[in-house]
Amino acid sequence: MANDLRPDDVLQDLLHPGLRLVICGTAAGPRSAAIGAYYAGRGNKFWRTLHAIGLTPALVAPEDWRSLGTLGIGFTDLAKRAWGMDKDLPTGSFDAGRLRALMELHQPSALAFNGKTAGRAFFGGRTIDYGLQGEAIGRTALWVLPSTSGAASGAWAIEPWQALAQSLEALKLRASPLVAS
Incomplete structure (x- = not known):
């Protein structure tokens, strides 16, 4: 199921085993759907944020989103077959079961929801706070971040x-073998 594009999917997933982080939004926005790239809206802070927190060594253009797989970062959305502003998405667009199955299959270190709307949809509508959540999917830590x-x-x-970037860095340091000097 990794990197497949079903006929009705708006954006292709970028998922495979060994990822450090998977970013999950609600659905592709209008501009993202139009150009086939995650977080492509002109006012979206996503790419600047990833660079500012040190998850990318340089500022990445939305069109180059596939290159993040080499940095251990993947992408998906809760609504794969709908696009638009959250308030305009059809009822029943979110597929939390699909997302859970993908995380069980690929087991990234972390799954981060880009916004509380995505997080609430995944957690069944319950109230959530930003940050690390108190549950996981196997070894995958769950985070909810400001949109x-x-x-x-x-x-x-x-x-x-x-905080997410610091957590991922700490995991990387713990996983690195000690080098004798």
């Missing part, structure tokens, strides 16, 4: 994103 969408600027804060 990078320009439409959600009023709730923007980079600190939860920074």
Whole structure:
């Protein structure tokens, strides 16, 4: 199922074993759907945020999203067959079961929801806070982060994103073999 594009999917997943992080949004926005790239909206802070918190060595253009697989970062959405603003998505668009199955299959170190709407949809509508959640999918830690969408600027804060990056760095350091000097 990795990297497949079903006929009705708006954006292809970037998923495979060994990823450090999978970013999950609700659905592709209008511009992302039009050009076939994640987080492509002009006001979206996603790519600048990934670079600012040190997850990418340089600023990446939305069109180059597939290159993040080499950095251990993957992508998916809860709604694969719908696109648009969250408030306009058809009822029943989100497929939390599909996402859970993909995480069980690929077991990334972390799954981060880009926004509370995606997180709430996955967690069955319950109230959630930003940051590391109290449950996991196998070895996959679950995070909810402030949305990078320009439409959600009023709730923007980079600190939860920074905490995620620090957590991933700590995992990397623990997994690295000690080098004798």
